[in-house]
Amino acid sequence: MKIPETFRRGLALGAPILRQFPGLVLLVSGYLKAVRPPEEFAAAMESYWVLPVAVVLPLARVVPWLELLTGLALCTGYATRRAAFLAAGLHAVFIALLGQSLVRGLTLKDCGCFGNLGPHLSPVQALALDAVLFLAALAVWTDRENRWSLDRWTERP
């Protein structure tokens, strides 16, 4: 798909700011979960009733680190396009999880996105936030200029 030139230019200018939104959210949510025992995040995931307990705990160890490192990469502009793709993938998974919980009528008071220490969002609020961040991450992924990024800096001779 060919991206119009004006859109491409605008995106190149806006991408360094745009990528801070999914970057910061992933950085904060990952950090707040990574500093707590993984069993806490595992319990939040169990409330979605999608995966068995045996699978949830290993995932609860990995996902916060994935969020944290992806967020850090996006904020600093390191491996930006890969990080943006990963961020879009993470948000797509979160959207699917939250969506199925709403369709099934599960009454979750807290989405568990920020662990026990951060803001407590309802599934509807989290779904809206994830949708916006998913689109932002996709937009960043389409930008190939990577202005104001560590990628640019490391590419210098």
Place this chain on the structure above:
Amino acid sequence: MNSGRRRAVGLALGAAALVAVALGRRTPFLADDVPAYRQKGPAGAPVVVTEYSDFQCPKCALVQPDLKNLLAQYEGRVRLEFRPYPLKSHRWSGDASRAAEAAGLQGRYWEFADQLFAHQKEWADSPDPQPLFKDYAAAVGLDPARFEQDRTGDRVARIVDAARAHAEALPVPATPTFFVNKRVLVGDLQLQAMGARFIERELEK
């Protein structure tokens, strides 16, 4: 592309994340202030299971048979410490916790707690559960006058407020939450799936 610089930057970012998480991690502080009437099992047991529970929380009631089976399985090697965490979102939790403390002062904490969990729906849905608490007190053989005096007194109120403040400060993420020594299990499902494994690991140390 300067691949050496790129690799160094990647490593620096990863190291920064590791250091930040290591600095942010805290070992749970489990104060040694659980009164004797809320402890079950030998004093020098190698494993202490600390239960944070809310009498009005359905999962806390649901998990009781599993917890009792676990304690029976490791009898003599595990001590249970019960810490009430009356959630503010539950209307009668605080009253139930105060009633249980009053029962504890007469040495009948566990019997009264069993009554509260067994009849949870009855008192939780009641517009005024106080008469029901008196019935449960009578059923476990408490002195009714002393029970009433303690239940409504300042001493018990202070104990319950302190227990709630402790749980909030930790913070306990949900009820029920269990610590097997210092390892956490959140919820009934995790206790069922991993409780025995966690105890075995602690016993092997």
